[in-house]
Amino acid sequence: MTDTGEDDRERARPAEAHAADVDDIYAPDGSVRSDFLMQVGAAVADRDILFLRRHVAHLHESEMGDLLEAIQPDQRRALVSLLGADFDLAALTEVDEAIRLDIVEHLPNEQIAAAIGEMDSDDAVYILEDLDQEDREEILAKLPFTERVRLRRSLGYPESTAGRRMRSEFVAVPPFWTIGQTIDYMREDDDLPESFTEIFVIDPTFRLLGVVELDRVLRSKRDVKVETVMRQTSHPIPALMDQEEAAQVFEQYDLLSAAVVDENGRLVGVLTIDDMVDVIQEEAEEDLMRLGGVGDEELSDTVLETSRSRVPWLLVNLFTASLAASVISLFEATIEEIVALAILMPIVAGMGGNAGSQTMTVTVRALATRNLDIHNAWRVVRREAGVGLLNGMLCGTLIGCVAGLWFQDPNIGGIIATAMLINMMAAALAGILIPLVLDKVGADPAVSSAVFVTAVTDTTGFFSFLGLATWWFSIG
Amino acid sequence: MTDTGEDDRERARPAEAHAADVDDIYAPDGSVRSDFLMQVGAAVADRDILFLRRHVAHLHESEMGDLLEAIQPDQRRALVSLLGADFDLAALTEVDEAIRLDIVEHLPNEQIAAAIGEMDSDDAVYILEDLDQEDREEILAKLPFTERVRLRRSLGYPESTAGRRMRSEFVAVPPFWTIGQTIDYMREDDDLPESFTEIFVIDPTFRLLGVVELDRVLRSKRDVKVETVMRQTSHPIPALMDQEEAAQVFEQYDLLSAAVVDENGRLVGVLTIDDMVDVIQEEAEEDLMRLGGVGDEELSDTVLETSRSRVPWLLVNLFTASLAASVISLFEATIEEIVALAILMPIVAGMGGNAGSQTMTVTVRALATRNLDIHNAWRVVRREAGVGLLNGMLCGTLIGCVAGLWFQDPNIGGIIATAMLINMMAAALAGILIPLVLDKVGADPAVSSAVFVTAVTDTTGFFSFLGLATWWFSIG
Structure with a gap:
């Protein structure tokens, strides 16, 4: 079997490149294996960076999240600081809020800024929004201009809105381009989102005209114009729409992703189904908790x-x-x-x-x-x-x-x-x-x-x- | 704005092509608008097929489902039979089981067979699995050979397994093809699934070798071999895996779709996130209901x-x-x-x-x-x-x-x-x-x-x- 090896995709999808680890860290009941935890604990105690780089650094963000939740609380910060730049901050989007704050507060702002520069903007916002004003500003100041503007825009939308949850990276082309031009553009441009399932069509003022799914692009001949194969986006999500409402639109129309537009119909980002799955789950959970007389508590609360x-x-x-x-x-x-x-x-x-x-x-x-x-x-x-x-x-x-x-x-x-x-x-x-x-x-x-x-x-x-x-x- | 007009996509995604209807049929509280219901009711009573073709036939399957649940029970069958071939059976995947059975039992098997031939196999299985043995066999007998074999295979897997929920249509290519060949194949072949987000790579015995996301295909040069850009699929779902477990894999690794393989590692189908969203939701709902001392009841139960x-x-x-x-x-x-x-x-x-x-x-x-x-x-x-x-x-x-x-x-x-x-x-x-x-x-x-x-x-x-x-x- 061939592995994509050194290429940029590996960064984006570490789990797939390290398939063996997946079966390794979990016991049959779905909890993190006890002996793996003990090995990691011992490595942290011994400051065995080699072991950690080899067996921990490459875990998928959600596996790293499970690991952070399972190890002894006093080993958590030590593990993160030993991993240093090898620690993928995206793992923090997978843990309890209390654990996230504890770790972020003990990381140097420089490291957070560097990590955030590498992340998809939706994950970056997820981490930044919990920080206090001062830390957040310091981190934002260290980022490149476009990145900073993007994140500020997302953070400017109220909590729990589509604008706050969206990813600001997307692929957009003008309607008069041909499919061939579009494919060439994607082959050459290095600044594309990590993964995407459709291409947006916009006018010069960024107003959303339509959308073309990638399978549609691939099925069309090179000389076909984008505007002839695009379809109207009937479900653009207003940036101020509540995330629960947005999730309902996804569910009803089986969407994989949806364009997020501002008050003027300008494309500002894209909501993806994986974030909406979390919202759908949270919503069902909320009802259950409230009927049981419980508020928004987390297992890590005191x-x-x-x-x-x-x-x-x-x-x-x-x-x-x-x-x-x-x-x-x-x-x-x-x-x-x-x-x-x-x-x-x-x-x-x-x-x-x-x-x-x-x-x-x-x-x-x-x-x-x-x-x-x-x-x-x-x-x-x-x-x-x-x-x-x-x-x-x-x-x-x-x-x-x-x-x-x-x-x-x-x-x-x-x-x-x-x-x-x-x-x-x-x-x-x-x-x-x-x-x-x-x-x-x-x-x-x-x-x-x-x-x-x-x-x-x-x-x-x-x-x-x-x-x-x-x-x-x-x-x- | 351009519409894709006559092309095959329109059949697949009627909602997007009829964006205006979406805002039309729902009241602000999310229920179907009362005056729309009354218009439809009147049209059914008057056997006004013209009205129904114009305002009802093109609804998205989930909108049609909501409509069927909202209209008077005695008008339901009449509405479906008036729509005739214009009725998209996929709407039945969106309604209560009681309503689904009621409608299906009153449709001629010929019409069901014709509709099922047009559907994605996962939707077809969803409808077929509720029918009694005799009707099911009669309908299957009317289908083309490949279609029949596919559906029988899905139906052969136990309820609530990945094999029962999967879609049997997928795009698969050999590892030695180039990206260019792959794109040409997709441009020419008419028998592709309605929509897809990745291409599977298989050996001559259908054993799964890897997967290439469409964005990856588009970013690669035409002369690159598929095997050099594919990545290992670390999360192939065994066909006998319980759907809840499969949903957890989707959730943990933020998957959009996953290959389903049989005991011998042969690709048999693909699970997609939209079906998994339903499973995730059902699972959370089940806990809520059970804690409240309620079983699997539906609102339409007597x-x-x-x-x-x-x-x-x-x-x-x-x-x-x-x-x-x-x-x-x-x-x-x-x-x-x-x-x-x-x-x-x-x-x-x-x-x-x-x-x-x-x-x-x-x-x-x-x-x-x-x-x-x-x-x-x-x-x-x-x-x-x-x-x-x-x-x-x-x-x-x-x-x-x-x-x-x-x-x-x-x-x-x-x-x-x-x-x-x-x-x-x-x-x-x-x-x-x-x-x-x-x-x-x-x-x-x-x-x-x-x-x-x-x-x-x-x-x-x-x-x-x-x-x-x-x-x-x-x-x-």
């Missing part, structure tokens, strides 16, 4: 940081739980008489909570993926009510029999069965209506749905069960 | 289907809730004496449940993204215990003061504070250890963690609170 980020949600829940408790206290006298009620009431409340969280999960996800909208909302609400009724009858009957036998009292069985049915209907309605309403008023349904739904199912559960019992035994 | 899929989880929870209730029943006598305990106990259990679900959510996600492994598990367990301690002290102190004042009894305040601390520590440990152990023994932590964690926090909550109270008041 106890104090984690605790602080989780406390607000716990306090809100403490408040709603106290509300539910005060509902119970309304029925103190009944409980005093029939302790069985105290024993059974958590079952009613808890099952409502479970049923509510099922409906809520489906609703939140359907809203996020835009599968739930005004056209089917009413149908889904009716369906959920039906499911609540059916499952409420089933679970109610079941627990009614169990409780009736347990306490040798058919009254208690009937009461808990009815209360369960009521609460599971309430849970179904709360589980769908609360996220729908939150979404309608512009709030993120993933953030606060759970609190409201639990509040509804707890209070309804306690109130219906204890209230029914109080009423029934008072007339009985 | 009440009965939905109810049936959700019942098992409810029944398991009914069982654990009953266990927790039986813990309460141990302390019947104490509750009879001090009703305040019955009022407060759900707070202790509920807060444990919340804290446990926070830790569990983070753990399940970290396991899924492989951020949590043996190298950092111990550190994360210690961190979670620390967070449990800290938040337990905070919430315990708070509820202790509130409860003490509420019931005018410092004893009760002290007891609930201590029980809360104990339960939140238990919640933290259960939240991290249960998913870790489930993962270790090969079970999916997203599926069953919630049940076990709730069981722990409920029983610990009731037992610690009521037990402490019984002990304290018995010695007091």
Whole structure:
């Protein structure tokens, strides 16, 4: 098998050139192999630069990222400083923010500047944006003029926009060039992006006219004009578009990349699918975390940081739980008489909570993926009510029999069965209506749905069960 | 601006050629515009084929999918049959399974066969795999030989494998060809895939030797041999690899596409990033749904289907809730004496449940993204215990003061504070250890963690609170 050997591509794609390493550093479960970690640890301790150059320097950026996350925290900086110029800063785009900052803060600005000059602009921005103003300016000042202007432009766009995420390097040609001219230009120009899948067509003011995919270039004859084979770009991404929205455009139209344009329709960069995959994943993850009552925490956060980020949600829940408790206290006298009620009431409340969280999960996800909208909302609400009724009858009957036998009292069985049915209907309605309403008023349904739904199912559960019992035994 | 007009590309990428429609069919909130739906509905009712050809036939497959999901169910089949040959079956890859089956079952097999002949093989397989044996064979029999062999090979691989998801069309050349020969071949051959980003290099037995990206082809001189510019493919995907694993390879190495090889290293197809994006999204969604106690349901499922899929989880929870209730029943006598305990106990259990679900959510996600492994598990367990301690002290102190004042009894305040601390520590440990152990023994932590964690926090909550109270008041 032939290897491209010395050529410039090797720099760009070290992983492929060192295929053997890939199988080497991971154990079957996907974690970094323990013995490899120990070897690296020993090499760092011994300052064995030869070993590191040979077995670590050439890792793919994502493998290097995994390695940095897996080794002992005190060896991290030592590893990076031993690798020196051999350390590919792009690996920092693959690690936790805490680790990234820790490493960047301990690297000399000269080294960062040199590394950033070599990087694709999107990776460079990813690292620069986390630095404090002063360091960032110092690093930018060390860069060549065009590079600096490009990075400043990206950094000028707000966080989480397409402009901030785009790569500023692209290939653009005028519409009157022929395919032959275009190919010759690409064969000669040394300043092309590391990799690209299409060529943009622009007018002299950089206004975007169209796009030609590379397979299209290759299928066309040399004398064909670019403007006759280009197609309109129907999905140019405005630089100020939110990255989540941009990711949705990629997903819907199966794009590999998309032109990013400024307010005047001028081409300023290109968004690529690999960055959008990260956004899509982050977005799905965000919903999951928020439904679980967790904010933007990272595995490397300290106890104090984690605790602080989780406390607000716990306090809100403490408040709603106290509300539910005060509902119970309304029925103190009944409980005093029939302790069985105290024993059974958590079952009613808890099952409502479970049923509510099922409906809520489906609703939140359907809203996020835009599968739930005004056209089917009413149908889904009716369906959920039906499911609540059916499952409420089933679970109610079941627990009614169990409780009736347990306490040798058919009254208690009937009461808990009815209360369960009521609460599971309430849970179904709360589980769908609360996220729908939150979404309608512009709030993120993933953030606060759970609190409201639990509040509804707890209070309804306690109130219906204890209230029914109080009423029934008072007339009985 | 020039349009590619009549050429074959237009068939392949209708959306881009009809850019105006894109803005037309969606309302600002991302749902299909209501007036567009009404126009289409009216056209279907009037059998106004002209309108449909003009405004519907040329929609991008994903737009057509959204339209099919949004219109009245009874108009769906009518719309498809009115469009006839103008209906692009690829739209069916974008809709709910229930809708897909409904439409496919009502289309004549001839029409399906004709449409499948036009499609990329990965889309064709997506539709064929859902059909029953008989229909599938009938359709396959109508296809040309090579097409049929290709599709049968894909269908022969198990569900959810790379082989089932791959596209069988690709461009492959021998290593001794020159770049010039390769380009000429692409200019002349009409049977190329609709779009591609790289060329594979194979030996006469179809064994994969390497790959050349199109940008690499364009940058090379005509007389250069393919074998000197190709690079080794370090990430060929075995056809039997699970699609989730394949998606992880794409994600880690930022691939746009990857060669799929059989057991003998022979090239059989190509996986592309757009299909992997769907897999990545599905995977994240699966975790979310499972944590919420929901299976693989779809928004179009009926009440009965939905109810049936959700019942098992409810029944398991009914069982654990009953266990927790039986813990309460141990302390019947104490509750009879001090009703305040019955009022407060759900707070202790509920807060444990919340804290446990926070830790569990983070753990399940970290396991899924492989951020949590043996190298950092111990550190994360210690961190979670620390967070449990800290938040337990905070919430315990708070509820202790509130409860003490509420019931005018410092004893009760002290007891609930201590029980809360104990339960939140238990919640933290259960939240991290249960998913870790489930993962270790090969079970999916997203599926069953919630049940076990709730069981722990409920029983610990009731037992610690009521037990402490019984002990304290018995010695007091």
